[in-house]
Amino acid sequence: MKLDSLDLNALKPKTMNQLNPRTEKEQGWIGWMFFSDLFAGLALTLKYLFSKPVTMQYPDKEKWRPYSRFRGHHFLRKDEHGQIKCVACELCARICPSACIKVIPFEDEHGERRPAVFDIDMGRCLYCGLCEDACPVEAIAMGSHYEFSSYSARDLLVHKQQLLTMPGKTPTGDAEGAGGTVVAASLSDDGTAAEASKQAQGYHWWDIIHRKGQPKSDRAP
Amino acid sequence: MSGVLEVGMMLLHVMIVLAVLFLMPIPFTWVERKIAGHMQQRMGPMRVGWHGMLQPIADVVKLIAKEDTIPDQADRLLFKIAPIIALVPPFAVFVAIPFADNLYLSDMNVGVLYIIAVGGLEIYGVIFGGWAANSKYALLGSMRTCAQLISYEIPMGFAIIGVMMLSQSMNLSDIVNAQADTWNIVYQPIGFFVFFIAGLAEAQRIPFDMAEAEGDLGAGFHTEYSGMRFSYYMISEYLVMLTISVLCVILYFGGWHGVLVPLPALLWFSLKVGFFVYVFMWIRFTFPRYRYDQLMSIGWKVLLPLSLANILVTGLFVV
Numbered sequence: 447m448k449l450d451s452l453d454l455n456a457l458k459p460k461t462m463n464q465l466n467p468r469t470e471k472e473q474g475w476i477g478w479m480f481f482s483d484l485f486a487g488l489a490l491t492l493k494y495l496f497s498k499p500v501t502m503q504y505p506d507k508e509k510w511r512p513y514s515r516f517r518g519h520h521f522l523r524k525d526e527h528g529q530i531k532c533v534a535c536e537l538c539a540r541i542c543p544s545a546c547i548k549v550i551p552f553e554d555e556h557g558e559r560r561p562a563v564f565d566i567d568m569g570r571c572l573y574c575g576l577c578e579d580a581c582p583v584e585a586i587a588m589g590s591h592y593e594f595s596s597y598s599a600r601d602l603l604v605h606k607q608q609l610l611t612m613p614g615k616t617p618t619g620d621a622e623g624a625g626g627t628v629v630a631a632s633l634s635d636d637g638t639a640a641e642a643s644k645q646a647q648g649y650h651w652w653d654i655i656h657r658k659g660q661p662k663s664d665r666a667p
Numbered sequence: 668m669s670g671v672l673e674v675g676m677m678l679l680h681v682m683i684v685l686a687v688l689f690l691m692p693i694p695f696t697w698v699e700r701k702i703a704g705h706m707q708q709r710m711g712p713m714r715v716g717w718h719g720m721l722q723p724i725a726d727v728v729k730l731i732a733k734e735d736t737i738p739d740q741a742d743r744l745l746f747k748i749a750p751i752i753a754l755v756p757p758f759a760v761f762v763a764i765p766f767a768d769n770l771y772l773s774d775m776n777v778g779v780l781y782i783i784a785v786g787g788l789e790i791y792g793v794i795f796g797g798w799a800a801n802s803k804y805a806l807l808g809s810m811r812t813c814a815q816l817i818s819y820e821i822p823m824g825f826a827i828i829g830v831m832m833l834s835q836s837m838n839l840s841d842i843v844n845a846q847a848d849t850w851n852i853v854y855q856p857i858g859f860f861v862f863f864i865a866g867l868a869e870a871q872r873i874p875f876d877m878a879e880a881e882g883d884l885g886a887g888f889h890t891e892y893s894g895m896r897f898s899y900y901m902i903s904e905y906l907v908m909l910t911i912s913v914l915c916v917i918l919y920f921g922g923w924h925g926v927l928v929p930l931p932a933l934l935w936f937s938l939k940v941g942f943f944v945y946v947f948m949w950i951r952f953t954f955p956r957y958r959y960d961q962l963m964s965i966g967w968k969v970l971l972p973l974s975l976a977n978i979l980v981t982g983l984f985v986v
Contacts, residue, residue, distance in 0.1 A: 484954070487953045487954065488949060488950070488953050490953075491706045491949060491952060491953045492949070494705065494706050494707065494708050495702065495705045495706050496705075497708065499704070499705060499708050499709050499710045500708050500709065501708075501709045501710050503710070503713065506713070506714065
């Protein structure tokens, strides 16, 4: 263990005093008499007035791409031949705390075990992700879709065909459209925010946070 | 016959000023919320119109549609009258104010005295509002507000004395014309400082808004008011802020005299007043508010001696 090479001071979160050492310096009596600290505050708000706001205008103009770890709407994966990966072992149904997954296996034309019925009641689901953890073949996973409110509980019972078409996880790291980016969107009729284009290059949310003394590329996740 | 015509013309001018003043708080609320947002790195209202421009109209509709509650044991007559009493003095002050060359409602020889006197009537609206509401928070809030307002009137008046010594007249048009060469801010920096701080306290803006303290003290003297009655208090607050800005411009910053660019006098006046209104809002969203005892001690122990010293020094120079 290389404890001595750990730079604890660099790991500690930076306080405002470290970021803005000018406040620790003695201002002097002229500064006191002419309210230099008040004017420093006014200058800061003036700077903020002319800087880009950090608001994400969801859902009117922008949409958030969640991280790949986000537990959104479930989706069923297919393998490289286009066949569904799920082997209908019902482990996800057993581990589900809300008992909202219903799996009925059958033997398909190749003699393999596949699900005939794969229903998830999204109204009862906790979105805990245990089904994703339990699956031995990485068939069921939780994706990045989160806008599926509906007026009737019946619409929330999704079947195998819908689960196969759900969008998957967002890519990680600095890939195109990775999690943590805000992309242009617009409000659609059903109340969801539709992305302007699937390949929209948004901005990473940390890049517009104004921080004194920290480099812009020093992204916190 | 010509008498009727003159009265008619006067009424028309009064109507114009009234209409402008009634409509001024509407864009002010929008500007205040947008500036509040952008100074806090967020956007203000964005949805109601283009960048939230129709938000004040939505606010007005909401206030009109609200239930008009009157507390059970409240003094009904005072309760209903108090917001209107609060609304009258800011309008009355604008009678004596010159907006541009020979553009005024009334050329009073004692304009400054009139403004200070009528501005003091604002306190009645506060007292009646707090008393009539029959609620302990409202009463406490109104007592504190009243004490704050009367304490800060004194340094404000003394600061204006300095200006009057320079211009040798109480007539506001004469004061502005006396600044044709150099503005009074050059000769009276401390006077302006005292006047501005006292004006902030008179308008009950942060950092001196302990009395309303929006959420700390249950909104102070206008706690029990809802709907249009509350909106009258808000309108009067914005108008007092506008009045203080106008007075700052007239007394210290040359009124309608321009700097380099030749623009119409009224436009220069409006730009300067707009700048001061912006400074009011800028200060509001930068500083925390003073505790009540700090507030009172600033009024009596800091501003009053400063304004007296200002009069002394100005007197030495004028004589």
